[in-house]
């Protein structure tokens with residue numbers, strides 16, 4: 229135990245969903261290590277560009293400046309390449325669409341945050357009557373070219389702009405499809421954009437794909453990595469940098485956890501029904517009880533999510549959990565101040581509170597309350613984290 233967690237290469241060949249759902253799985257393909265910053269979003273682009281105007285002159289390619297790319301990471305093809313190469317993600321969407329053409333035949337589809345337009349292309353191939361592909365970044369220009377190159381312009385219309393600002397040429401759509409999930413499910417807060425589109429354009433009895441998303445929690449042994457990432461700051465070349473340790477404790481770490489590190493069961497924290505929920509439902513407090521499956525030490529709690537497409541002929545979806553094939557979302561690790569010496573059968577109980585940050589709703593504030601009243605360890609503590 230105590231191994232440095234694995235890279236984002238496939239660390240588990242398990243095809244079973246750790247949450248007991250019987251998903252139709254994607255084919256077994258390897259995933260390249262994916263490392264990118266999803267934080268920049270087009271909603272801030274205009275303001276930032278105005279602030280920056282005249283300051284950045286470096287020309288990259290045709291008419292793009294380095295500012296375009298710095299402040300709007302979705303404008304660069306690299307992030308789309310990485311998402312497309314996340315085969316768990318992209319193949320699941322493809323299978324959902326191609327294996328359920330009865331959902332799409334002659335239907336009007338809205339693709340919220342279309343990127344390269346990949347989901348729109350799938351929907352067009354599946355027989356959709358028309359697909360509106362809305363994308364706010366510069367990638368919308370590429371999506372238009374891609375649609376033309378694939379001779380699907382009569383079915384797919386790319387609209388460049390924010391969902392919250394564009395006008396659709398139709399009053400209603402039958403299906404909303406989107407890949408909106410961020411790290412820890414809710415980082416980036418694109419879910420609000422999907423809910424906005426749903427409330428504005430979706431017909432009664434329309435379909436949102438995916439329509440369910442669930443957040444889970446488990447606990448891991450992680451001595452070596454905690455030492456490397458957190459305790460490191462206590463003495464750096466002999467100097468006390470523990471003020472940075474405090475910061476590093478507050479920032480959840482997005483990384484891949486080896487399933488051998490898992491010490492407890494997994495607890496479902498929250499399931500969101502995207503077809504019914506309100507924006508406020510993404511703020512919640514959920515209790516948890518994590519029962520140790522062996523005697524070990526616990527250094528961190530680990531959050532991950534799954535998404536489901538329940539309107540398919542057979543339930544489909546994917547998990548980003550440590551026992552499933554790796555995705556670019558990896559898992560989210562929250563280190564604990566205390567090392568919990570837990571005996572098999574004992575439970576770490578507590579609650580997790582999740583809410584968008586008040587100043588920047590794209591960031592997520594997390595409060596963790598946990599306690600262990602065990603034979604060898606009695607601890608009770610509250611910790612605050614911020615995903616940013």
Ligand SMILES: C[S@@+](CC[C@H](N)C(=O)[O-])C[C@H]1O[C@@H](n2cnc3c(N)ncnc32)[C@H](O)[C@@H]1O
Pocket residue numbers: 269270271302308311312340341342343344345346347362363364365367389390391392406407408409418421
């Ligand atoms: C996670 S990517 C998914 C891209 C593509 N659908 C795919 O599956 O490869 C989300 C995309 O949504 C876009 N986006 C985010 N917020 C948006 C908004 N409010 N309006 C329109 N597009 C948005 C981003 O620029 C980004 O390209």
